[in-house]
Amino acid sequence: MTAQSETVLGETVQRKPGRGRAARRAERSGAASQNAHLRVPFITRNIAPYDLLGEDSLQKIEATADRILAEIGIEFRDDEETVRLFRAAGATVTEVSAGASNLRFEPGMIREILKTAPARFTQHARNPANSVEIGGDATVFAPSYGSPFVMDLDKGRRYGTITDFENLVKLGQSSPWLHHSGGTICEPTDVPVNKRHLDMVYAHMRYSDRAFLGSITAPERAEDSIEMCRILFGADFVDRNCVVMGNFNSTSPLVWDGVSTRGIRAYAAAGQGSVHLPFLLGGAVAPLTTAGAVAQCLAESMAGCALTQLVRPGAPAILASFLSSMSLRTGSPTFGTPEPALGSLVMGQLARRLNLPLRCAGNFSTSKLPDAQAMQQAMMSMMSAVQSGANYILHSAGFLDGLLSMSYEKFMLDADLCGALHAYMAGVAVNEDTLAFDALAENGPGEHLFGCAHTLRHYETSFWDSGLNDDTTFETWSEAGGEDAMTRANRAWKKTLAEYQAPPIDEGRDEALKDFMARRKASVDDAWY
């Protein structure tokens, strides 16, 4: 056997020069070079989206969204400037209570306003190689967002801390299968509520060199997030480019409150991105039926997106949906169920017709452990996100416990799944080489293809190779301890954190960021609610 040969299934096959056993063994460890050919700063989808509904059904949903906007209206609270902007654009304004106005929009008016919103845009990362595109055939995976608790197999469930937050940013940065550092990856509950946004934004800037989300919990925190970006990227660059986004929730049904709209205006005025998300629990704040929930989602999210264009035409805005079902047994939200998955597919169709980028779904689950339930539910939800053609998939890693907990182990399992989805979204190439007629003809019926030229040429890149799943025989697996997937994931996050190295950062900017944070923190007393 020569240095250029290798044993595969007991057969000796030729290997290309310079790739000996040692290199292969390193590759097999599932570490640095795993599936290297699939690594990209963001995914360019090579699969058609899954078009669930026909033209007639889509038109009915759109017409219902238009009727909601025209006949029921959206209530805007505690933000006179937003009401003024929409009134100037032609909305019919009715004051319904102190600080609250019902706004109605003629059919087509919101769509007309949205025409200046970009169908696709770049969110710049401080490492230019990690900048992502959002929209069109580009898909971006970001970690889960907003859990007050964290959990792992060693310490169970507890409130998240800034140390957890930093750990999870580091785990995200270390995965080649996530593209974006996310936002409130967990709540750092050991930091005062009115100051934690500074630490969160800094953690994303310091421990990751990818794009991230800024704060949205108060307008001044949104402004702080953007100001820190000006320090990191330079004010002029920030004015001309999207470097940060805010993820804003409507107050369903059919309300946008002032904290959200003021934040949306802050991001838009700075030319930064915003996600416009109705969280629709069917039967509580939306109809139980998917068609109705999707129509409402479209109406609410379009109204939020439109606001950005009134503030600054061309500001990036992302249509979004977060559909949840309800447990008949407990009345609480459930995740990873079939109906929201179908709704996400429909949202994909609607977003494409509107020519706007879409955020939807993610690796959702109501399980309290990273177990069979967790990944069954996660897959139901995540496949719908990927197949809907969603462009920005928040909640791609770590989501457990109905979003109340960020799980260290599920983070690793989900990130590995995100890798598999890179292979899935690469699609099926059909050409003379991949059709492989010559490979079959080479030896003919009954002869295996282990050593044929076609197999050697494609061997290293044909199949997704998971870094976490165990594909060995029962005997091998059993002798190695017979571990389940969550135990492997537990070891994996510890190993990843132990090996983590922070990306380099300009010392002057780092000092300036720390100085800004110190001044902002000193300027107000701590608040804990």
Added chain:
Amino acid sequence: MTAQSETVLGETVQRKPGRGRAARRAERSGAASQNAHLRVPFITRNIAPYDLLGEDSLQKIEATADRILAEIGIEFRDDEETVRLFRAAGATVTEVSAGASNLRFEPGMIREILKTAPARFTQHARNPANSVEIGGDATVFAPSYGSPFVMDLDKGRRYGTITDFENLVKLGQSSPWLHHSGGTICEPTDVPVNKRHLDMVYAHMRYSDRAFLGSITAPERAEDSIEMCRILFGADFVDRNCVVMGNFNSTSPLVWDGVSTRGIRAYAAAGQGSVHLPFLLGGAVAPLTTAGAVAQCLAESMAGCALTQLVRPGAPAILASFLSSMSLRTGSPTFGTPEPALGSLVMGQLARRLNLPLRCAGNFSTSKLPDAQAMQQAMMSMMSAVQSGANYILHSAGFLDGLLSMSYEKFMLDADLCGALHAYMAGVAVNEDTLAFDALAENGPGEHLFGCAHTLRHYETSFWDSGLNDDTTFETWSEAGGEDAMTRANRAWKKTLAEYQAPPIDEGRDEALKDFMARRKASVDDAWY
């Protein structure tokens, strides 16, 4: 609060008369009446299939399959009658060794022969309410097939026995989310190889009243299976209707051996169904590239299907694919990976163009435990089966350990997932009621929909309610013991077996079956290989 009201999320809502708390509580146990509105003998899909490839790519794959059949040919071994039938139909026959002939088919010839095969047919169950349709928009779920081992959390992995086989038939019969009893649900290794087919067929007939698969391991065992059906259903009924099917494997690449083709001929001659399955491990017996593997699969499976039409035009034949990837680390097959999932979607498109029913994919996994890996992989595979529009999905429940083991716990997890897929395949209804404009208009912005008429009308049927997943709060779950999904599944199969009741059977026919088996068993010595 009246007897017709119920608390949902702390809100009192009206409930329809005659459905008090007790009835609801029974329903919530996940037992008999769980998701009753979704129960059907087979699924009629209400979602469009996922069309992955465009016309040009599909034509290239079809042309490659035609070239394989015309220029490389298929080798048929040890079955002169099959060679005679194909020669008479126009094939070019070249003897390649003793008993083996290479057959080549002019482009279009196989497709022409297939025109008499039904696009859709009924497989009758002994309980007519459980008869299934296979083809078109009908989908049938059947348990996993062919594992030599069984495993459960109590006793681990061991060789399957006839008791395991009967247990698993009972578990299948007890699930409303499976439609078909399957075939070799596990190998009953404690029964002689040449006699176990009798016990297996009898177990399906006695402990289930659903349709099932007969034996294929030898032509005389195929004949025994059909003869037992004649006893159960009546010979005349069997001659006029499909009551049993055989699942036949080609010997890839591009070979059909005589044991398979003689069996195929036996089923077809009796007017019974057959599945024509290439098991394609890319890089071993097929090209590593998906396009090539699918083209080969199409060629091999079409050739098998065509044989049935030469024997008896109109006999049911199912196109099939079983695509597997290879672990770069071990060279062994892997399951639940992205590339075979994409291949299954393409096979769905090809089957529709050929107007033949399709079997493909299932709940595949290489995990050795019913854990996170198991369900992540299973979902990757199963979603492709469902979305491809596959009509007969074998391996829908229990598949673990790369098909070497049938898992009691995964059987339960998979069957519950099959339930969720009933809801998924019901699709999104879009009409005035489901668009729910009036429900939103009733109270307007900011008001929840708990008690509105629309919510009450749809409350019990809107969302899939899993019988195994835990959707309670962390606190409730934790106080109840904090079990993972596999532990719940373990309890579920034991409870199901404890409560199992055999469906009634005509005593005379039961005696006749036992008598037939006894005579057949007495007629030959035991053989153990």
